[in-house]
Amino acid sequence: MDEHVTNIINDLKKDNVQAYLLTKFTNVEYISNYRPTSFAFCVIKEEPIIYVSSMDMEIAKNNSSLEVKEYESMDVMIKELKSEGIKNLAIEPSLPFGSYEKLKDDFTIDSKTYIDKQRMIKTTLEIEKIKKATEIAQKSFLQLDILNNKNTEKEIAFDLVRLMIENGASKESFDTIVTSGASSSLPHAIPQAKRLEKPILIDWGAIFEGYCSDNTRTIVYNEKQQEIWDIVAEAHDKAIKAIRPGLKCIEIDKVARDIIADYGYGDRFIHSTGHSLGLDIHETPGFSIRDETVIEEGMVITVEPGIYLEGEFGVRLEDTVAIYKKANVIGDLPLKIE
Incomplete structure (x- = not known):
């Protein structure tokens, strides 16, 4: 049985929970190597099983490391779980409310984050995939020749995504941000049909074999x-x-925030210093004013401080680090582009 599944089953036993229901696509993929295309109910128990739609049966059978069964109805799934003596069920906090409503009368339900805890620590293979995604993204960025690019923000964003795919990415890891001039003060600016103004801020990432990268540079x-x-x-x-x-x-x-505050721009740093990434672009933990998580080896987290001067411009610089005895920056793209 997969190490991740074994660890979660051990967590279930500690809490006297009989089964754990997953529906989030990346969580199902993490546990089974099968990524749903429509929906799936993955039940982690002594003999794990994934109920999949008829549309997904072929892909699930070809990829899943866990037993798969065609989903007939919620009633059938509930009946089968109850026949195994399952009375209490842990669920992801993100489970759709409609699904919870159908389950709550048949099981004692508690929300648990066992899967999030597992995904905090990346394996060597996971880190290698993040490194490859970063390599693809950074190579593509350099091919843009941004300092001599005469296209619009929207065209440059399109070209960057195209280059990442040509260089081996399956797709972008989030909507690529290419922004410039006054609109760079918007942390999540949307590329416009305008030629580049000054400064230029680009926030982009690639997905390689399911794993995300994330960088930001400001010129x-x-x-x-x-x-x-x-x-x-x-x-x-x-x-x-x-x-x-x-x-x-x-x-x-606090380290990043205090430096920016010391220069008088504390109120202009309007987001967290960083977030974990992996199969999702935003995972836990993160470098934020509320996250008390203890840092461990194997975590992969971004560092992306920024200052945003409303109506003028913004600056954000972002790299992703893999944490061992210290933080190792993934990729080799210079911080300053000139």
Whole structure:
């Protein structure tokens, strides 16, 4: 049985829980190597099983490491689980409310994050896939020749996605951000049909064999922009240097946040310092003002401080780090693009 499944079953036993229901696509993939295309109910128990739609039976049989069975109806699934003596059921916090409503009368239900705990620590193979996704994304970025690119933001975003796919990605890991000028002060700006203005901020990532990458670079052009860039770069570098197993995520966020605050821009750093990634672009834990998670070896987390001056411009610099005895930056793209 897969190590991840075994670990979750051990967690279930500790809590006297008989089964754990998963429906989130990336969680099902993580457990079984099968990624649903429509829906699936994965039940982790002594003999795990995945109920899949008829449309997915072929792909599930070809890829799943767990037993698969065609889903007939919720009533049939509930009847089969009850016939095994299952009375209590753990669910993901993200389970759709409609599914919960159909289950609550037949089982004692509790929300558990066993799967999130498992996914916090990446295996060597998972980290290698994230490294490859990063390599593809960074190579594609350099091929854009952004400093000499005369296309619009939307065209550049399209070209970057095309290059990533040509270089081996299955797709982009989130909607690619290419923004410039005043709109760069919007952390999640949408590329516009306009030629590049100054500064230029690009936030992009690739997916390789299911695993995501994430980088951001900001290209600045005048003294004020350079001043802000230097502050963000200092926060970025010192936060990465501070990362060690045994510290709490909140402590790393504080390192970056305090530097930016010391320069008088504390209220202009309007998001967390970083987030884990893997099969999803946003996973737990993250470097934030509320995350008390203790950092462990094997975690993969972004570091992305930013300063956003409303109506003027924004600067964000982001790298992803794999944590061992210290934080190792994944990829080799220079922080400063010139």
